[in-house]
Amino acid sequence: MAINWFPGHMNKARREIAKAMGQVNLVIEVLDARLPHSSENPLVVGLRKDTPCIKILNKKDLADPNVTGQWINWFNAQPGTVAVAHERLQPKATKRILGLGRKLMPADRNASKPIVAMILGVPNVGKSTIINTLTGRTLAKTGNIPAVTRRQQRIEIKGGYILMDTPGFLWPRLDPPECGLRLAMMGSIPDNVVVYEELAVFAAQTLMAHYPHLVLERYKLKEMPETPELLIEKIGEKRGCMRKGGIVDMQKASEVLVKELRSGKLGQVSLERPGRPASEI
Ligand SMILES: Nc1nc2c(ncn2[C@@H]2O[C@H](COP(=O)(O)OP(=O)(O)OP(=O)(O)O)[C@@H](O)[C@H]2O)c(=O)[nH]1
Ligand SMILES: [Mg+2]
Structure with a gap:
């Protein structure tokens, strides 16, 4: 079954982002490194x-370091x-992200004006956490469930920046289904x-193909079962x-596998590699 999730607040977030974009000098697009x-x-x-953009591959602690390097x-x-891993x-x-952003500004820009940087990304990817690290305070609400931030927030920080936190938003049709x-x-x-x-079947397929050793170790198995369902x-x-x-x-067994993979208990796992299989394009 294809997964889609595009509630009304995301459409509103998209409209508000479009409205504010005219004042934005830098987009910091946060991606999930996995x-x-x-x-x-x-x-x-x-x-x-054509607003300058830095892509942050966030949660690199949870992703396979070799694959993140390739990305x-x-x-x-x-x-x-x-792009930087983070x-x-x-x-x-x-904080180095701010230095990188300064380098992307046009040479003729008035340097005394703060750079307005908008942080964009899908839900739960770590946008508000980055804002809090940059401000050194817990100004933006964070949480390990999607859609914690519900409205834009502007925060001026030292170093000549105004940061804009935004609600995570997706797009109406998550295609191919593997993406959802x-x-x-x-x-x-x-x-x-x-x-x-x-x-869980999808998780098991990925793990069996790329990280069988992590599965055998975590669940103390002597050999890999033949199918994802048996695993x-x-x-x-x-x-x-x-x-x-x-x-x-x-149902319970599936929850165990998904939650342990999601939280990094199995180890550092990446779900995709550069270039998509032809079947998914
Ligand atoms: N392991 C790990 N967890 C992280 C990292 N960055 C953020 N998190 C956690 O991810 C969860 C989501 O973080 P948020 O900063 O609230 O994410 P967000 O992108 O603002 O989410 P929305 O506002 O819902 O769109 C929190 O539990 C964070 O502690 C990271 O680099 N590594
Ligand atoms: Mg947030």
């Missing part, structure tokens, strides 16, 4: 037009694109919109997700 392609909102290009090279090879709790690295699954897997779509069993069943057995009659509760 799924840089799927978390790159196609609406952003149309909204920012950074890939993005930086695209004309007019500057994680929270490293304020020096976060990846966003849901990593927490950009609320739990009541997703079917855990479906997500989920095995995880259910190991974690005591049982129903009456000794049957595995597949």
